[in-house]
Amino acid sequence: MNNPIVIRLLSQRSSQQCKRGFRCYPIRSFTSTRTHRQIRNWESDEAALQRLKVNQGRLMDELHHTCQWGTGKPWGVAATETGMSRLALSDADKQARDWFVETTQSLGCSVQVDAMGNIFAIRPGREDGPPTCAGSHLDTQPSGGRYDGILGILAGVEMLKVLKDHNVQTAYPVGVVNWTNEEGARFPISMVSSGVWAGEIPLDRAHNLQEVGGGTATMKSELERIGFLGSLPASYKAMPLAAHFELHIEQGPILEAEKQKIGVVKGVQAYRWYTVEVTGREAHTGTTPFSSRGDAMLAAARMIALSHDSARKHSALASTGILTLTPGSVNTIPGAVRFSLDVRAPLDSTVEALEKEFKEQFAKIVSKESTGGLAVEVNWQTDSVSPAIHFHEDCITAVREAAVSVTGKEALVRDMVSGAGHDSVYASRHCPTSMIFVPSRNGISHNPEEYTNPEDCAIGAEVLLQSVLRYDRQRAFKA
CATH class of the missing domain: 3.30.70.360 (Alpha-Beta Plaits)
Known part of the structure; x- marks a missing residue:
């Protein structure tokens, strides 16, 4: 078996000193067994992160593969130039969920499903503890696109693949969360299931939500029908998270207009x-x-x-x-x-x-x-x-450092406030949280023509990967 890559530990102060041209002092590092310590400098620590590259082709192929379930209105001539219509807890959503469970299990994750159908795919770390997770959603608007929510989940799966490819051992568990009915398009409360997890929305109210359009199905009846009414309580107490990072398309025009690659999301309006x-x-x-x-x-x-x-x-x-x-x-x-x-x-x-x-x-x-x-x-x-949400400074710092590392230029990165609600709003109630934005062509979203180019998708996925690892490293350093 190959020796595992161990992502070493860096204090924030040492990082800042090295960037400013000061001498880089040695810092501590835990081995996979934590039986002894090795001295490493900051440059080699960053080099370990830089070696972990997202496979752009694999990411995009998998994203488009999953879009066979709930394919929507065409907007171009290519097979991938269609929108999506994958409403929460529909047959198409079940197929995407089944794929997510099977794929993450094959990558070494344990999978748990809670009473709202939220799916937690967790990869073990060297130590026990709540996982640091990438989270987003697989459901779409009735006439939505291929990137809203979907990119965040597929980037999380790509993160798991990169970790497996390089035999990376994280200090603590990491994983991916698929939140149910984020859009609120079929059952009329957006982010309802992360809201239940956060203790902000009563379970009975969510279970009894009736589908829009005159149908009689409820969230609970559809969770039962498709086999995703889990036994785990839908609660941050039953499934605590150490941190939550969410990659998402901007859904607005700013990054594209300013020719920037990454938005470091500091909060939500x-x-x-x-x-x-x-x-x-x-x-x-x-x-x-x-x-x-x-x-x-x-x-x-x-x-x-x-x-x-x-x-x-x-x-x-x-x-x-x-x-x-x-x-x-x-x-x-x-x-x-x-x-x-x-x-x-x-x-x-x-x-x-x-x-x-x-x-x-x-x-x-x-x-x-x-x-x-x-x-x-x-x-x-x-x-x-x-209410307005202000994300956790530790997570914001992890995203910002990852963004500069991946893009190579601070000018390609900007701080932003999200205009739209996301599951990160509720996640932030009970764990450190931040988000990563990538450009949206013409600022279009909730529309079949929603599009982010493959290069920007891959850049965002790599920032997500680094953010999770940087936060994991930070947790270990504080332990």
């Missing part, structure tokens, strides 16, 4: 989701003058426009993605309208201020003075609250 209901009075469009109308649709349209304009003034974001009205007849004034409102900003205080402003302004919009006709009513429901 705050957001709140609301359902707003406007109630007026149905009436004939041809016989009812404006002065006698209670037009719920007109009021809702003004609210949506105001939310957009106000958010822009606060350097925030507001969007409406769902709008329903009744009775839905060409010649009948709508009597009831329901619309979603998604409000996001880097600071919790900004989101809170916008909520207050919207409620005040919406109340004015529905008044008789504003409508020029009959007054209408407006009611709010808060569906989801996600």
Whole structure:
């Protein structure tokens, strides 16, 4: 058997001194048996990491191989130029999950499935302890792409392959987590299963979520149907993680526009989701003058426009993605309208201020003075609250150092705040966490044309690999 590669240990202070041109002092290193210590310098330590290279061709071949399950709308002529439609707990999702379990087991991982169908593939380390994990998701939007979530899981699997190829022994266990229903596209709470794991969403509420579109299936019934209702409690107490790193496409235009390769994600902006209901009075469009109308649709349209304009003034974001009205007849004034409102900003205080402003302004919009006709009513429901997240500095440092090491240039790396929610939001509640962004062509995501070129996918995967190993090394040094 070949001698295992042992990733040595480096104090943060020594790293900084060496980078600044100071002499590199020897530091301690544990062997695989930890029976004695060997002296190594910083350059040889970094060289060990540099030898661990992601296989770009293998990564992309495997990614596209898994996209046979849930292939969506074509956007080009090549076989790989399609979107994805792999909704959570569907037959296609089961096939992808089966592949994930079989593949990670073949790479020496033990696999556990919890009561939300979260899959934890764990590779043992020299010492026992909670694993340092790469995590993301295999489910997609109904008309999504091949990279959102999927790249993070496939990069995690590639990490396991590289470790096996080079016979690397990590100090502590490392692994990959596939979180269930991150998108919230089939069962309408995004990141629901990592939320249950974090103790933020009750298990019963998640299990009883009913699929959108009029179906009768629940999360629990579908977990049972596809064989992924695990016996492990869905809890950070039953499955603790030492750290969580997530590689993800940016889903925005910044990295591409700035010609940069890696975003070091320091946190996630705050957001709140609301359902707003406007109630007026149905009436004939041809016989009812404006002065006698209670037009719920007109009021809702003004609210949506105001939310957009106000958010822009606060350097925030507001969007409406769902709008329903009744009775839905060409010649009948709508009597009831329901619309979603998604409000996001880097600071919790900004989101809170916008909520207050919207409620005040919406109340004015529905008044008789504003409508020029009959007054209408407006009611709010808060569906989801996600405070701003600030990731752990140790993980951020690991990602930043890995990014500079892999790209070779600090100018190709930038700090970022994620505009979208991810499972890392809930993971960060109970373990050190950070994320890695790679460029998205034209900033497009949740769309079949979502694309990140193979080189950038591989760079991101290598940064993920190094980040996990650097954190593992850091844990051992602190032990």
